[in-house]
Each structure stands twice: as C-alpha cells, then as structure tokens.
Amino acid sequence: MQLSVRQKLLTVIVPILLALIYFSGAHILQTKEAESKAEAISHFVALSTYNSRLVHELQKERGMSAGFLGSGGKKFVQKLEAQRRETDRRLQELQGYLSAEEEQIKHYPQLWNVMETANTMLSRIRPMRSGISALTTPLGEALSYYTTLNGHLLSVPGLAVKISDVAEISQFLVAYYEFLQGKERAGIERAVLSNTFGQGQFGPGMYRKFITLVSEQNSYLSSFQVYAGDKYVQSYKTLLNSPAVQEVERYRQSAISGEFNRDPEAWFAASTKRIEFLKKEEDRLTEDILSLSGRIVETKARAFWFYLVVSLALVVLAGYVSYILLNGITLQVRCLNRTMKLAAEKDLSVRCEVIGKDELGNISVNLNAMLTELTEAMHIISASGIQLASAAEESTATVHQNADHLEQQQADLADKLQRLMGEFKTEKV
Numbered sequence: 001m002q003l004s005v006r007q008k009l010l011t012v013i014v015p016i017l018l019a020l021i022y023f024s025g026a027h028i029l030q031t032k033e034a035e036s037k038a039e040a041i042s043h044f045v046a047l048s049t050y051n052s053r054l055v056h057e058l059q060k061e062r063g064m065s066a067g068f069l070g071s072g073g074k075k076f077v078q079k080l081e082a083q084r085r086e087t088d089r090r091l092q093e094l095q096g097y098l099s100a101e102e103e104q105i106k107h108y109p110q111l112w113n114v115m116e117t118a119n120t121m122l123s124r125i126r127p128m129r130s131g132i133s134a135l136t137t138p139l140g141e142a143l144s145y146y147t148t149l150n151g152h153l154l155s156v157p158g159l160a161v162k163i164s165d166v167a168e169i170s171q172f173l174v175a176y177y178e179f180l181q182g183k184e185r186a187g188i189e190r191a192v193l194s195n196t197f198g199q200g201q202f203g204p205g206m207y208r209k210f211i212t213l214v215s216e217q218n219s220y221l222s223s224f225q226v227y228a229g230d231k232y233v234q235s236y237k238t239l240l241n242s243p244a245v246q247e248v249e250r251y252r253q254s255a256i257s258g259e260f261n262r263d264p265e266a267w268f269a270a271s272t273k274r275i276e277f278l279k280k281e282e283d284r285l286t287e288d289i290l291s292l293s294g295r296i297v298e299t300k301a302r303a304f305w306f307y308l309v310v311s312l313a314l315v316v317l318a319g320y321v322s323y324i325l326l327n328g329i330t331l332q333v334r335c336l337n338r339t340m341k342l343a344a345e346k347d348l349s350v351r352c353e354v355i356g357k358d359e360l361g362n363i364s365v366n367l368n369a370m371l372t373e374l375t376e377a378m379h380i381i382s383a384s385g386i387q388l389a390s391a392a393e394e395s396t397a398t399v400h401q402n403a404d405h406l407e408q409q410q411a412d413l414a415d416k417l418q419r420l421m422g423e424f425k426t427e428k429v
Helices: 005-070 077-100 109-122 125-133 139-153 156-163 167-199 206-227 230-240 243-256 264-344 359-428
Strands: none
Touching: 005 077, 005 109, 005 125, 005 139, 005 156, 005 167, 005 264, 077 109, 109 139, 109 156, 125 139, 139 167, 156 167, 167 206, 167 243, 167 264, 206 230, 230 264, 243 264, 264 359
8 A cells, every 4th residue: 555654644643533532522422411411400309399399288288178078168168278379379389480491391301291291180270179169079089189199299309310320319319209208198198187087987998098108108208218318317317206296196096096086177287297397308308409419510510611621622732743743754754755866866965954853853864964975975086086187187298298208319319320321331432
C-alpha cells in the first residue's frame, strides 16, 4: 500500500482521537442521563408532595363520610362540609401544579397516565359527595372510591423508584412509599371504625377489613423502618410511645372485644391526632427527600459540565498536539526529500532546515554536515585541478622551450659539421 508518511501517521492518530471522542461522548451522555433521571425524580417527589397533601384531606373526608353514613347522617354534619372545602383547596393546588408542569410531566407517560386516571376519578367527587349527603351511597362504594383514588395519588413515589439508579435516593423513596402506604391504611382504619362506632356494629366484611388494615399498617411501617435512616426510625419509635398511639390502641381493643358504645367523633379525633403525628413525619420525609433530590440534581449537573469541559479540552489538546507533531514530521520529511533531490542534481549549496530536535532533526543536521564536507571536498578537488593544469602548462612550455633549444643546437651542430667538411675537402685538394 503506497502511503505517504503523513497518511501513515494519520492512520495511527485518527483512530486514537475517534476512540477518545467516542468514550468521552459516551461518558458525557451517561452523566446527562443520570442528571435527567435526577431531575425526573425531583419532579416526581414535588408532585408527590401535592398528591400527599390532597390525600391527607381525602383521608379525613373519607373517615368523616364513613362516620356520617354509619350514624345515618347524625354525626359529622358540619365537620364534613368544612372538610370538603379543605379538600377542594388542596385539589386546586394540585391542579394548579399540574397545569404549570403539564409539559414536563408528559415526558413520563406512566406518570401522566396515573395522574389522568386520578383526575378522572376526581371529576366524580361531586356526585359521590351528593350520594353520601343523601345517604344513598353504600359505605363499601364510598370507601372503595376514596381508597382507589388515594392509591393512584400515592403510587407516584413507587414510580420514581423504578427510574432511580442512585442507591441513596432509591432507598429513601422506598421508605417514603412504605410510610405513605402505612399512613393510608391508618386513614382507612379511621373510616372503618368511624362507621362501626356510628352504627354500633361492624358492617358486613368490616371486621375482617379492620383486622387486615391493622396488619397492613404494621407491615408497611415495619418496612419503613428497614429502609429509613436512623433518625427517622428513632422519631417513629418515639411516636409509638406517644399518648395518641396508645389511645388509638385502646379504641382498637374496644372494637375487637365488641364494645361499640364509643363516640365515633371522639374516635375520629383520637385517630386523627395519631395521623397528624404521622403527617408531621411525612412532611419531614418529603422535605428531606426534596432536598436530597435537589442535591443529586446539582451534583449530576456539575458532573455533566465537568466531564463535558474536560472531555472537550482533552479532545482539543490531543488534536492540537497531533497536528503539531504531524505537521512537524511532515515538514521535516519534505525538507529532507527536497534537499536530497537538489543534492542529487549536483546542487551542493542547498541546506535542509532543521525543524525539530528529534531523530529527523538529527538526520537533517547530519545531512547538512555531509553536504558541507562534500562542498569543501569539491573545492579542494577543484583547486588541485587548477594547480595540476598550471603545472601541466608550465611543463608544456618547458618542453617547447627545450625542443626549440634542441633544434637550435642541432642547427648549430649541422652548421659546424658543414664548415668542418668544407675545410677537410680544401685541405685534401
């Protein structure tokens, strides 16, 4: 494969740069995804706060409605109307939040479907209230409506757990969810016994429901203690020893033993006092989980920008260094090639520019030194040739001079011989 030096270097450098860009990009995307999940959890928890406030009021409305139905409309008359207004106030707050955050919530279809289902049920709350006020709605139907509605509203923390990949917040969300479910069972228990004490007996299936509710409360709140932090567990244990909890326990024992001659409004007040303590714990949990999710969002956001800046800096630095090295090597090779080509054409005056101090730079230095030596050698040879030419010319002149001198001598000798011969002939005659 015929490749230039530059092309060969590129085949080495480009894959390395591409790998750096790929892995940096993958890490940046992972960090961004983690940030997005943290933001989603923050939205889920914020929505859970509004849902929880509404559920708290719905729980009280459910309990009063059960007591109202159980007493045949004689108990909770004024309290129920006031409670419905308080429920409507919390409902307006939730609807305002949903209206403001609709586009954001729609990014999570499962969450949006849950809230649409809850909104559909909430649209039926007025007919349900009318039936309860007219004593035409059966207790089971009323309890089922409120309980199912609350179940949808309280499912949001459970959905948040599914998308969380941060162990700390996942554990916190599980504890929060378990606590909300335990508190919801306490609210249902309040409604069941309000109806029971109101009518002086357990309705069909209500005793079993009551026992189940007590058992579920214990189960959910025990799970809460497993997942919650130590400070929340200690706070809950303190609550268990409070007079409000002990009072609720006495009412429970009365119901189990068949002592139904208890004032339903007094039971409702005692149970509500216990639930209000649970509500304070819930508010504390909500505040802390919002704070935690906010810190995680900030941490993930900082990590995203850190990795983005560092990755870009590394890519730019690697690209710049690669360009400098590649450009330096290419220029040096081109200079060497051009110098040797001119030298091959007998131009010994050319010199190669030394661009770097690496091996190619040393070759350029050595090449320049060799060309200098060759130039000096050629000068010496040229000077010697001139000397030889001069010596040859001097020798030629000397030879010519000697030849002329010899010819002159020969002529003189011939002349002398002729004179001698003439004299010899004269004497002989």
